[in-house]
Amino acid sequence: MIKTQLTAASVVGRVLAGASLTEVLQDVWRVESSLSKQQRGAVQDLSYGVLRFYGQLGVILELLLKKPLRDRSLCHLLLVSLYQLQYSRVLPHTVVDQAVSASRCLVKGSGMQGLVNAVLRNFIRQQEKLLKQAAEKEIGRYSHPQWWVDKLRRQYPKNFAAILSANNKRPPMTLRVNRRMISVEAYCDLLTENGMQAEVLWPGALLLSQPVRVESLPGFVMGLVTVQDAGAQLAAPLLDVHDGMRVLDACAAPGGKSTHLLELANISLSVLDNDPERLIQVQQNLERLRMASERLICGDAANPDAWWDKQPYDRILADVPCSASGVVCRHPDIKWLRRESDLTKFAITQQAILDALWKILRKNGKLLYVTCSVFAEENTMQIEKFLKHHSDACQLPLSVAAMMDGQLLPDTQHDGFFYTLLQKT
Numbered sequence: 323m324i325k326t327q328l329t330a331a332s333v334v335g336r337v338l339a340g341a342s343l344t345e346v347l348q349d350v351w352r353v354e355s356s357l358s359k360q361q362r363g364a365v366q367d368l369s370y371g372v373l374r375f376y377g378q379l380g381v382i383l384e385l386l387l388k389k390p391l392r393d394r395s396l397c398h399l400l401l402v403s404l405y406q407l408q409y410s411r412v413l414p415h416t417v418v419d420q421a422v423s424a425s426r427c428l429v430k431g432s433g434m435q436g437l438v439n440a441v442l443r444n445f446i447r448q449q450e451k452l453l454k455q456a457a458e459k460e461i462g463r464y465s466h467p468q469w470w471v472d473k474l475r476r477q478y479p480k481n482f483a484a485i486l487s488a489n490n491k492r493p494p495m496t497l498r499v500n501r502r503m504i505s506v507e508a509y510c511d512l513l514t515e516n517g518m519q520a521e522v523l524w525p526g527a528l529l530l531s532q533p534v535r536v537e538s539l540p541g542f543v544m545g546l547v548t549v550q551d552a553g554a555q556l557a558a559p560l561l562d563v564h565d566g567m568r569v570l571d572a573c574a575a576p577g578g579k580s581t582h583l584l585e586l587a588n589i590s591l592s593v594l595d596n597d598p599e600r601l602i603q604v605q606q607n608l609e610r611l612r613m614a615s616e617r618l619i620c621g622d623a624a625n626p627d628a629w630w631d632k633q634p635y636d637r638i639l640a641d642v643p644c645s646a647s648g649v650v651c652r653h654p655d656i657k658w659l660r661r662e663s664d665l666t667k668f669a670i671t672q673q674a675i676l677d678a679l680w681k682i683l684r685k686n687g688k689l690l691y692v693t694c695s696v697f698a699e700e701n702t703m704q705i706e707k708f709l710k711h712h713s714d715a716c717q718l719p720l721s722v723a724a725m726m727d728g729q730l731l732p733d734t735q736h737d738g739f740f741y742t743l744l745q746k747t
């Protein structure tokens with residue numbers, strides 16, 4: 323356990339210094355190739371857990387320390403240990419003993435080991451009181467940055483606490499059945515035969531009662547099923563594609579929505595993304611599902627002159643880059659890495675992409691604007707501005723009961739998304 327505590331502490335430290343959790347973990351798996359599968363699982367669990375509750379654990383650590391610790395690595399080790407004491411089933415004395423041993427690898431001298439021991443034992447002794455004290459501060463209660471809490475409270479006075487709480491849950495695992503290959507009923511039978519249970523959330527979307535490893539899903543390699551959040555599964559049906567249409571997926575990688583579009587109709591699909599490595603993932607997903615796109619293009623959606631073949635599209639999916647504030651339960655690092663000022667930057671990019679794509683949409687054609695954000699700056703405010711400047715655009719109604727003005731809020735069953743369907747008149 324010392325190794326996993328130390329590795330998780332270093333992951334947390336790198337993320338808090340500004341790196342993405344996914345990238346740091348990929349790097350750790352590459353460099354620390356001797357970690358067993360079990361150790362990797364534990365490191366992942368601890369790193370995600372600490373970042374999920376960093377607000378709360380940070381306040382508790384402050385309360386426990388007489389003065390701030392200069393050694394950041396020790397701080398991160400203490401956060402990992404506090405997370406274990408509060409949220410794991412490992413016996414408290416084991417957590418403390420291992421953390422004291424782990425601290426020997428970080429700093430020389432017995433003073434710091436004594437401090438680690440004292441801090442963790444004090445937490446065990448005063449756990450309830452400290453949890454209450456931490457909850458008196460909003461950052462401790464919600465484990466989100468204060469600007470995030472304030473913005474959500476302003477934009478969703480009734481729902482903000484539920485959104486913050488959903489963001490701090492472990493994410494659900496949802497499947498999309500490839501109905502070109504198998505019916506939902508037949509796939510549910512396959513799951514049952516393999517000892518797995520699922521609930522149908524909406525057509526084709528199966529919420530697993532327990533997350534499993536992707537490779538253990540029946541028929542995954544053959545393309546019977548794709549792992550995709552239920553909220554994300556609303557996109558392709560909303561775009562209203564029909565056989566023979568020319569369709570552009572403009573920010574497509576890794577291809578979750580592209581492959582869904584190809585499952586729904588026989589379309590001529592152009593797949594665009596500006597990240598060549600992520601485009602490789604789209605190609606792999608297409609191959610696994612035995613599908614093909616018409617064109618796979620590496621280019622900037624805001625600059626069609628560089629890649630467009632001058633034939634207008636009947637349908638365009640614009641799943642634009644955004645703050646990802648709707649998918650925090652899958653990426654708890656996001657809440658600590660984003661700055662409020664990032665929203666303005668995302669809004670500028672989104673507007674440039676939307677304006678450019680509008681020009682290459684056929685008359686009467688439809689464009690679906692999508693973000694996985696809950697912030698109005700990237701969503702309703704963006705669309706209001708677009709409609710003000712485009713007299714040839716009308717907003718079509720969306721018939722999804724779970725949404726408020728196109729906004730699907732994150733909950734225990736799905737991520738948060740924003741959808742707007744525009745038609746060119």
Ligand SMILES: C[S@@+](CC[C@H](N)C(=O)[O-])C[C@H]1O[C@@H](n2cnc3c(N)ncnc32)[C@H](O)[C@@H]1O
Binds near residue numbers: 575622644
């Ligand atoms: C939200 S993700 C798309 C997810 C994808 N639609 C799916 O369902 O799997 C946004 C994508 O936009 C790409 N992107 C960002 N800026 C872009 C730009 N200017 N032009 C094209 N793609 C861009 C990113 O590389 C990223 O893959």
